[in-house]
Amino acid sequence: MNVTEEQLRLLIKSALLSEAQMSKRKLSTTQLSSRSTSSSTVEDEEAAEFFPMSSKNINDVDNSSFSNNFRATVTQIMNALKKKGFQPILGSAYRSPKEQKEKIAQGYSKSKTIYGYHVALNEKGEKAALAVDLVDKRYNWGEGSEDIKLGAEKFFKALGEICDSNNFKSKVTWGGSWKPKTFKVKGEEFTRGWDPAHVQTDAVTMEQSAERTKKGLTALETKGEGAPDSSTVAPDDQKTEKTEDKS
Numbered sequence: 001m002n003v004t005e006e007q008l009r010l011l012i013k014s015a016l017l018s019e020a021q022m023s024k025r026k027l028s029t030t031q032l033s034s035r036s037t038s039s040s041t042v043e044d045e046e047a048a049e050f051f052p053m054s055s056k057n058i059n060d061v062d063n064s065s066f067s068n069n070f071r072a073t074v075t076q077i078m079n080a081l082k083k084k085g086f087q088p089i090l091g092s093a094y095r096s097p098k099e100q101k102e103k104i105a106q107g108y109s110k111s112k113t114i115y116g117y118h119v120a121l122n123e124k125g126e127k128a129a130l131a132v133d134l135v136d137k138r139y140n141w142g143e144g145s146e147d148i149k150l151g152a153e154k155f156f157k158a159l160g161e162i163c164d165s166n167n168f169k170s171k172v173t174w175g176g177s178w179k180p181k182t183f184k185v186k187g188e189e190f191t192r193g194w195d196p197a198h199v200q201t202d203a204v205t206m207e208q209s210a211e212r213t214k215k216g217l218t219a220l221e222t223k224g225e226g227a228p229d230s231s232t233v234a235p236d237d238q239k240t241e242k243t244e245d246k247s
Contacts, residue, residue: 051114052096053096054095054096055093055094055127056089056090056091058075058093060093060094061090061128061129062120062122062128062129062201064122064128066212068171070129070130074090074132074134074199076167076168077159077163077199078134080162080167081158081159081162087137088135088137088159089134089137090132090133091132091141092197093129093133094128097114097119115206115209115213116131116206116210117130117200117201117209118130120212120213121212121216123215125223130200130201130209132198132200134159134197135155139155146185149186153185153192156197157192159197159199160176163199170202171201173201173202175194175195176193176195177192178194178195179194
């Protein structure tokens with residue numbers, strides 16, 4: 001069979017690209033296996049390439065024994081809020097590294113690593129968030145009028161009381177307990193910390209979460225299923241306004 005010069009050029013180009021992609025995958029797998037939690041920073045571009053998209057779906061919250069079924073705990077907290085007349089939704093659950101870096105750059109997160117409670121995978125590489133942001137769908141984070149701010153603060157106050165109740169205080173940490181300050185909205189006094197929507201599991205440490213996430217990344221790379229990193233949420237996820245999570 002005669003091969004034209006153009007066909008030969010394309011065949012060589014295809015072969016070189018395939019070889020480069022295989023070399024990159026092998027290198028990334030080696031880097032992931034040797035990377036320690038202490039050396040992981042927000043500039044960890046090699047790992048970020050293989051994370052799936054961000055999600056606000058309850059099904060992407062971890063429900064394994066690793067977190068003592070954090071998904072069930074979140075559902076119970078949301079049901080308790082509904083009984084108080086609120087309309088809770090997930091403002092944030094699983095995050096991609098890209099979104100996490102944006103939160104850090106905007107000052108909404110104080111984490112210095114792509115690994116954490118929001119950026120979390122299980123051993124299979126599936127989304128398995130260990131933290132969520134809960135907001136009332138009518139008020140979100142309270143951006144807007146004084147009435148919206150008041151509604152949001154009442155929601156966060158109720159969320160804090162539920163998280164601190166006997167049913168949940170040994171299971172979760174509420175971000176509103178971090179460095180609390182007292183202030184007033186429309187004459188009503190509130191006391192809370194800087195991350196009032198945030199709820200994270202107490203079942204594992206951030207280091208333990210990071211180690212499991214790295215195993216999940218290795219699994220994705222081995223299967224060649226790394227997804228382009230994106231902060232775009234899935235179509236069936238709930239939509240909210242700008243996230244003010246600082247975890």
